[in-house]
Amino acid sequence: MQHEKQHLYSKIGYPVRTVILYLLFIICFSTGAEAGTNRKYYSAKLEDIGMQLYDHYKIDCLTVQTSIIDGYTITISHNAFQEICHIGFKLFPSVLTKQNPSPVYQFVERYLLELFLLRDDNAINRQLYEDKVSVRFRGERRKDVHTALLKVLSELKTNVSLSITTDNSHYSVLWTEKDHPLLYLRFPIQYELLWGMNKKEIESHFYPDLLISSSVVTGQEDSLSVSSENMQNIGNNRFVWNGEWYAVRSVNTNRYYEQLPDGSYSLIYSLNRPEESVRNLLVLPYDRSVTAIVNQKLYGGKNLSFEIPLIQLLNFCRQEGCEIFVGIEECDSKKIRGMMILLNRSFGYNHVMHFNAGPRMLEHPEKYKIEIQLYAYVPTHNIHSLFSEINNYK
Numbered sequence: 001m002q003h004e005k006q007h008l009y010s011k012i013g014y015p016v017r018t019v020i021l022y023l024l025f026i027i028c029f030s031t032g033a034e035a036g037t038n039r040k041y042y043s044a045k046l047e048d049i050g051m052q053l054y055d056h057y058k059i060d061c062l063t064v065q066t067s068i069i070d071g072y073t074i075t076i077s078h079n080a081f082q083e084i085c086h087i088g089f090k091l092f093p094s095v096l097t098k099q100n101p102s103p104v105y106q107f108v109e110r111y112l113l114e115l116f117l118l119r120d121d122n123a124i125n126r127q128l129y130e131d132k133v134s135v136r137f138r139g140e141r142r143k144d145v146h147t148a149l150l151k152v153l154s155e156l157k158t159n160v161s162l163s164i165t166t167d168n169s170h171y172s173v174l175w176t177e178k179d180h181p182l183l184y185l186r187f188p189i190q191y192e193l194l195w196g197m198n199k200k201e202i203e204s205h206f207y208p209d210l211l212i213s214s215s216v217v218t219g220q221e222d223s224l225s226v227s228s229e230n231m232q233n234i235g236n237n238r239f240v241w242n243g244e245w246y247a248v249r250s251v252n253t254n255r256y257y258e259q260l261p262d263g264s265y266s267l268i269y270s271l272n273r274p275e276e277s278v279r280n281l282l283v284l285p286y287d288r289s290v291t292a293i294v295n296q297k298l299y300g301g302k303n304l305s306f307e308i309p310l311i312q313l314l315n316f317c318r319q320e321g322c323e324i325f326v327g328i329e330e331c332d333s334k335k336i337r338g339m340m341i342l343l344n345r346s347f348g349y350n351h352v353m354h355f356n357a358g359p360r361m362l363e364h365p366e367k368y369k370i371e372i373q374l375y376a377y378v379p380t381h382n383i384h385s386l387f388s389e390i391n392n393y394k
Helices: 016-028 044-057 094-099 104-118 121-131 145-155 191-195 199-211 274-283 310-319 380-390
Strands: 066-069 072-078 084-089 134-137 161-166 170-177 180-188 232-235 238-241 248-252 255-259 265-267 291-297 303-309 323-331 336-344 349-357 370-379
Touching: 044 066, 044 084, 044 104, 072 104, 084 104, 104 121, 104 145, 104 170, 104 180, 121 145, 134 145, 145 180, 191 199, 199 291, 199 303, 199 310, 199 370, 255 274, 274 323, 274 336, 291 310, 303 310, 310 323, 370 380
Parallel strands: 291 370
Antiparallel strands: 066 072, 072 084, 134 180, 161 170, 170 180, 232 238, 238 255, 248 323, 255 265, 291 303, 323 336, 336 349, 349 370
């Protein structure tokens, strides 16, 4: 992981067919997610916040999009199926959140509301300790967090400056007024914390969210102009465009080309060069009509099996902010076996996909499919457990 990138978190339009599939999934396949059976809230935590707002302030989150408590604006967002997917203080302007997408906004808005609703300072400080979240008010740590929070929230309504920074492990958010700090938060890049869900609950959303994603390729990376300046000749009319690598150089985002008689370069995709072709297939958002047979390993030793267009699976992960790194363990005339690591730096997780396919899939995708064993949402800090396995890849 040589450098950091900012990833956009976006949702696209939902075709009628995928909406129907999603609804059928909800009706026919209950995963036992902790978000509740009525599907009015995307997560159990949001449902709990909604219940507290109704009990204490008579705010019905199911019927309003904004409300006021103690002079502070609460924002409530719904997804395409009218599930509540966000509740929090309105702290960030819409222009900012649209132009510079980040998981920080919704987390901070929701988390500060959670602290506000706890009320008791001992409970608040215990929660901050458990979540490894640091909060400072005007540059100081305060034990009376609830009182300090009430005061600073009113100050954030005025003209203040905002900065959001990140490293490989934490986000930091700072509001200042005339170069004087007002509110500072530092919290780990940890997907369970950022989403407010545990791993079991997050896993239960993967397949239904995948169903409503699109298999339409919005941009062809292989059409990017290439020249001899960014190509490395690896022999036998094969050229590699070197991308990034993960843990070891053989697990990477490289793209492979061949040179045409006119001097231009064309992506390799043929049965004669299966390894380079499969790498291109997985790294690039290019629809080759390949179908994936997926076996998702779930929390508690359970499994979920399904078939999906490969492009839809990979595009969904890209739209969530994942980079795809590919390693090949075995490649011959009968079998191609390897692993994909789909890294999401913004949320701190990896999807690990072990794949197995026959080279004939490249020429006859209507007959041959790629088999994938999926381990979703592996914390980035746990990926080191795979290093001994990664070393087998070439």
